[in-house]
């Protein structure tokens with residue numbers, strides 16, 4: 001059985017003080033939670049949140065990182081900087097990075113390999129746009145993004161990778177994929193992992209769903225055979241919404 005993994009992506013919200021307060025509420029509320037947990041605050045709040053979640057059952061994640069270790073890259077944040085302040089995982093290839101900031105599969109793959117080289121866990125986001133879904137290409141897009149994102153990643157390294165399926169049209173829109181539609185994409189993604197690596201790797205890999213996950217749809221989504229957790233945006237910003245999602249089957 002795969003253990004559920006619930007992650008909160010706080011995006012560009014909350015000051016360090018606000019982030020610290022939310023993290024403290026989550027630490028308190030989730031100390032008995034059976035699932036793997038992660039929060040990803042903004043860069044400027046990472047250190048403040050690190051001081052709260054260190055030694056708890058909540059992992060600290062960053063929302064992005066540079067594709068290079070160091071150098072003349074104004075405005076970027078390096079894997080070394082993240083590691084130095086206690087970051088344990090990084091979200092890469094989020095659709096906002098792909099579609100608003102023009103990140104390509106190649107760039108994302110470079111980041112994935114660099115993060116893994118330095119021992120960070122990776123949440124690799126994949127997902128189709130509405131146009132791609134309406135054209136009947138959702139499965140192909142997700143399979144291709146998965147393969148491109150993982151190019152050059154070994155099966156041993158894959159143990160540190162979680163895939164997050166986030167249909168772009170469902171993010172922040174209140175529209176959720178039906179559990180059946182989401183599960184179908186998760187199933188196809190798992191099959192892709194099987195063909196790229198092995199059936200054992202496919203059986204093990206955690207595939208989260210993301211896109212308008214809320215307390216009232218969490219249990220239904222995560223009850224599906226191939227959905228192993230959630231990457232939560234909007235509803236991760238309030239403890240009263242994130243706590244019931246994280247403990248959806250309690």
Ligand code: PGA
Nearest residue numbers: 171172211212232233234
């Ligand atoms: P949402 O965002 O839960 O607000 O739809 C999900 C995400 O972008 O990770």
